[in-house]
Amino acid sequence: MNNRFSPYFFSILLLLGATRLSTAQQAGFNYDESKVPSYSLPDLFVSTKGQEINTITDWNFVRRPEIISLFEDHVYGKLPRDLDGITFTLVNGDEQAMDGLAILKEVNVTVQRNGKSITMPLTVFVPKHHQGDAAPVFLLITHRGPENIDPTRKEKSDFWPAEMLISRGYAVAAIHVQDVSDDNKETFKEDILTKLYPEQLTMSNGMRGLGAWAWGAMRAMDYFESDPDIDATRAGVVGHSRGGKAALWTGAQDTRWAITISNESGCGGAALSRRRFGETVARINTNFPYWFTDNFNRYNDNEDALPVDQHMLIAAIAPRAVYVASAEEDQWADPKGEYLSLKLGSRAHQTIYQMDTKLPQEQPKVGEPIHMGSLGYHMRGGTHNLTALDWSYFLDFADKLFQK
Ligand code: GTR
Secondary structure (H helix, E strand, O other), X not given: OOHHHOHHHHHHHHHHHHHHHHHHOOOOOOOOHHHOOOOOOOOOOEOOOOOEOOOHHHHHHHHHHHHHHHHHHHHHOOOOOOOOEEEEEEEEEEEEHHHHOEEEEEEEEEEEEOOEEEEEEEEEEEEHHHOOXXXXXXXXXXXXXXXXXXXXXXXXXXXXXXXXXXXXXXXXXXXXXXXXXXXOOOOOOOOHHHHHOHHHHHOOOOOOHHHHHHHHHHHHHHHHHHOOOEEXXXXXXXXXXXXXXXXXXXXXXXXXXXXXXXXXXXXXOOOOHHHOOOOOHHHHHHHOOOOOOHHHHHHOOOHHHOOOOOHHHHHHHOOOEEEEEEEOOOHHHOHHHHHXXXXXXXXXXXXXXXXXXXXXXXXXXXXXXXXXOOEEEEEEOOOOOOOHHHHHHHHHHHHHXXXX
């Protein structure tokens, strides 16, 4: 029998089509640009008390801290800064990793607070030819299967193409979200929330999953600052989708990151919430109640009442570099809303820091990345994913920024 035309073959095709639709575009949400409601965004340059913000001093001492605390109170929750101690233990090393091109360091990052501790494993590869000359680094915050960040390199994945980064002279690192807070409704409280910061669980603006993941990225940065093989002043934090939301929240708060990269982070990440295109605030809070602070529920079907929108998160990263990446078929994440957020948020780079970074009105097309000083954007063809092509664009951007 010719299998190609069997009914079995057609039902597989239908199934594949349905799966693709369910991840790319869920039914019952708006994907029609003409149906995006009219909205007005909070003004980046007017404080809540009505003060006009024009100078770097006012931005740094008034508006930026205010923006961060609005995101803490209404979206992601407070991010605890206090800890009693942090130690880094090399639990496995390999001087001849990747056929001798890299050094592998598997590090346990242990944090203590109030007599309790948690340990977050951190995997790092450092390019060998950079010895004596500290290498810039990219950290991935990942929620996907741990095989994607396999330190043994028996499994290799384009999601974290470590060999590519090494060959281009970058150190490459990864943390898995499950080591700080499980990506799971039932068990997210384990690890840092129950053990280190239990008071957060009682606060309506307490940290939840995304905040915990950002906290983990900051602890990885603490490690980078201690490793002479790594140049922590040239570090990028990267996340895909939910990891991209966490990456933006990391970069907005922690000024040690030179580059913040959001890959298809969508709702609660780079996309403007008020557009209600694809995933909405109500949908994300219903499906993932453990990602955001409890107060974020107030904005279910009530986006216009939010005192922030996501362009302000981009602005909080200024003057440091920020890169937003979208995928053409990832309408669920609202590629247009992601670009608009970057364009509007980067007015902080332009207006406050006088950087020459005016992004084009028109959203860049597939295969035409824009790398303009501290701002990067690309639209990749295809569906929701983080691929080797996305990474190669990130590295092109970083090469230029760091003048490698
Ligand atoms: C989806 C979720 C998105 C995005 C995505 C992912 O189910 O609705 O907000 O975070 O998961 O992380 O891949």
